[in-house]
Amino acid sequence: MQDRQGRTRSPWAPVAAAIREVGNEELARRAAALNRQMGLAAPLGPLAARVYDPLPVPLTAADFTVLEEGVKQRATLLSQALEDLYGPQSLLQIGKLPPTLVFGDPYFLRPLHTHAPLPTPRLALYAADVIRAPDGRFLLLRDHTGVIPGLGHALTLRRLTNGTLPELFRAGGLRSIRPAREMLVDHLQREAEGGLVAVLSGGVAKNQANHDSFDDALLARALGVLMIEPADLATRNGALHMKTLSGLLHVATLIRGVSGIDLDPLEQGGRPGSGIAGAFGAIRAGVLSVLNAPGSTLLESSALRPYLQELFEPLLGEPELLRLAGDADMALASVAPFLSPDQEIVKAPLCLRLFAWHDGLDWQVLPGGLGLPLTTAGAPSGLGIKDLWALDSDEPRMISGAPPAEPPEHVKFLAAAHLPSRLADNLFWLGRSVERLEAAARLLMLAIPRLESGTSLPRDLAERGLITRCLGQAGLLPPDVAGFAISGRLLRQTLARRKPIAGLLKEVGRLVDASSERLSPSMLATVRFALHQASEALPNEETALPTMLSFAATFAGIAAENMSRDGGWLFLEMGRRLERGETLAETLAILLAGPVGRLEPGMTLGIELADSVLSYELCHAGIIAPGPVLAMLLADPSNPRSLAFQCNALRACLERLGADDDAETARQLQQDVTNQAGSVTGLHATLEATSAKLRLLSDRVHRRFFTLLPEAHTLEENEILEAAQ
Structure with a gap:
């Protein structure tokens, strides 16, 4: 200098x-x-x-x-x-x-x-x-x-x-x-x-x-x-x-x-x-x-350099x-x-x-x-x-390269079609993992105060039994205690030992890193900041639950407002809707099992878990009845937490990806749950069947887009003979 x-x-x-x-x-x-x-x-x-x-x-x-x-x-x-x-x-x-x-x-x-x-x-x-x-x-x-x-x-x-x-x-x-x-x-x-x-x-x-x-x-x-x-x-x-x-x-x-x-x-x-x-x-x-x-790294050898x-x-x-x-x-x-x-x-x-x-x-x-x-x-x-x-010299500099030629015709690049299958898989499971984290946080925020109340009224006992089964279904409780109404203290001890929220948060962080190339710098900075806040709230999983919901809301807002609607967003959205649909169907199958006269505790819990309390009160003055509850949780196409909304969103994603047969399956599922909203009879079996169909649809998505395998089928006799020959 x-x-x-x-x-x-x-x-x-x-x-x-x-x-x-x-x-x-x-x-x-x-x-x-x-x-x-x-x-x-x-x-x-x-x-x-x-x-x-x-x-x-x-x-x-x-x-x-x-x-x-x-x-x-x-x-x-x-x-x-x-x-x-x-x-x-x-x-x-x-x-x-x-x-x-x-x-x-x-x-x-x-x-x-x-x-x-x-x-x-x-x-x-x-x-x-x-x-x-x-x-x-x-x-x-x-x-x-x-x-x-x-x-x-x-x-x-x-x-x-x-x-x-x-x-x-x-x-x-x-x-x-x-x-x-x-x-x-x-x-x-x-x-x-x-x-x-x-x-x-x-x-x-x-x-x-x-x-x-x-x-x-x-x-x-x-x-x-x-x-x-x-x-x-x-x-x-x-x-x-x-x-x-x-x-x-x-x-x-x-x-x-x-x-x-x-x-x-x-x-x-x-x-x-x-x-x-x-x-x-x-x-x-x-x-x-x-x-x-x-x-070519051979030439970096220090022993060869003098020669x-x-x-x-x-x-x-x-x-x-x-x-x-x-x-x-x-x-x-x-x-x-x-x-x-x-x-x-x-x-x-x-x-x-x-x-x-x-x-x-x-x-x-x-x-x-x-x-x-x-x-x-x-x-x-x-x-x-x-x-x-x-620094440039005072003399003009001529920049020359390869002789001019006609540029080759480039292959048309379609973001959805040419998205690497590894990246699509990561985005798909990122959407599912964020939904699992949010569902677990909502369920625990609902469960902890009720399990700690200690009251022995029949309605409270029924709610605690239903909540315990939902916790077991979500994997937040081990199977040996999931079938009984447990206390709040046992739930806290189980959370402290198993740390399910920490495991879900770690998986979300891993998938965010694996999918980071499809997120813009500002989007990734916002998501990582919210993820860091959620991680800092641990290890006290009970007090960290609101922070988990805050992270899930931040992530959903980023996906809705900042991501272009190309292949990356489609698979992220598809993962979210599949996970939310499966979780909702499995949870409602537990909450709405039983005779009509005993469904009120389960319906109340279902409205709360779907974060639809305010909407229900405004539409129905807070009066719990099977018809309005099922209409809001199953058939309402404008409710982002309803089962029909998830099926419709899945159908739209699959149609844009060219999976018309799977899109028809999602459309038929939407029609089935809409028809079921008008009747309480056989609701438990219908919801379990819907959950199984969503899992099957998830497997078909994996086979079609990620593993790139043909549909499984049973070999006919002539095919077996050809293989043997």
Whole structure:
């Protein structure tokens, strides 16, 4: 930042002036805002705490030109070396590279050794970490040739920093990264020829130290492509496909966010569920492009680095532009200003990470990148990631890429049809889990005061017996005590021992994380805040019940007002309606069992559990009678808690998903419960049958959309004979 005389260097002068203008206190607030914005930029599960520094790292046009040429040269060298190691292996034959280091490295994947080159370069993305020496030269610290870390951050941090600290950008002269990003997107789509381009991530559950799922999510959003997991993919007829609601969708290009060692368990001997069986075969056949190809991490080996450095003259015919950094160089690495955790500006060694990709003709370098705090002895801890600036020169710059061509015709993308089946399954069960949590909270809020009353009036005894059976049906009481009228103390002891609400809340949290890619940042922040409040109210499950209802109401409002009515919302809504319908039918079957003269306690409890007390009082003056109660709980199409409403909502969802036969089943169920509202006779059996039909409908939904299996049927004699032959 400063020269030997202590004067501020030219690229840092506008930054220093902006810092003085903003002031330390406001700068700290802007830094906190930037960190919040980055946390919301691509929500994905419970993320480790990250720190982002609002102070950029500016490079002059001359400095960036030096780095650009050095990165291009090194990427070209590594690409040629990689193609040779997985092809003719001439470098091994003439002794330029030691075979023991290559074949003994776990990242050398023998199944990817082919005599002919792959249709696409094995090394298509590259990142280099460099430091600046005291004499001003840039030195190479490490290569990234496998999973490229931080590219999603580099494409996102600039945009959010501009919105958080616009004072830094007033001086101008900064090269935009938008044209480079658009060139990369255009190249990926052209290479895919209308096929699917996606970022392959290991997911939250498999997030490893070097495989950052959060960066994968940022990269997918920055490039406008899907982020998928290995469980979303399957190999059919030698090609890779994504499992969607409409069947299998061909995948043309994957940007790899998982280790190549774990990519194909069939050929690498891994666990069957940890990768994509047959992926290597699709790569060898040329029907799948993976950026970067499995096995490219071999070039990151520190043992091979000195030998690779000797290949510039033999392969490229020119000397190296980026010399390797040694231990002494790291100790003398150039320092830069950082905003420390206590909001003070401190100096620390700096590492620059630059990114490049191959556009089919040449290597392109992103005019930006990341500034990372270099971990050395005595360096401050807790420092953040910076945005790297490349200042523009006075001369006009011509941006060129692949020659213009007619863009391929893209497959029409239907959100409902092309929704990954894994994600649809998660959203479906998220809806069911939230409804289970709400139903359990409502039932316990109704049960605790009644079971603690201690009165012995016949009506109170009848209510307690019904409530106990409902608690057992909901799984809140063990079967051995669910058939008897228990005391409030026993209920409290059972809740303290079994902790059913905590288990339901934990499952909801897991599914929220698993479905987070279909929730916008603001939606996810609101849901997680309400979920955190509900978790904080535990372990006292009794006092936490109102908080559970508050969370359920927040979630329902978010789903109703913020989610677009595409495939994600349809499966969330379908899960909610199926769960609410099953629970209501099972509960009413218990509450409305018995002769007509003894139904009043059960009807009263049913109205309360359905949260329809106010509506009933306004319509019927609070007079409990079978006809009005059944009409409100079973047949009222305007009551969101009635059974007919759930069946109608299910029918609408299934019709939009093209499941006409299941939609007809839901319509018939609605008609049946509407007809039953006019008669009390046989109500218990009808409600139990309705609950069984809803469970069967849930199984059919699973078979149709999630497991993608045909309908089960009994084999005829001719089919048995054909199978035997």
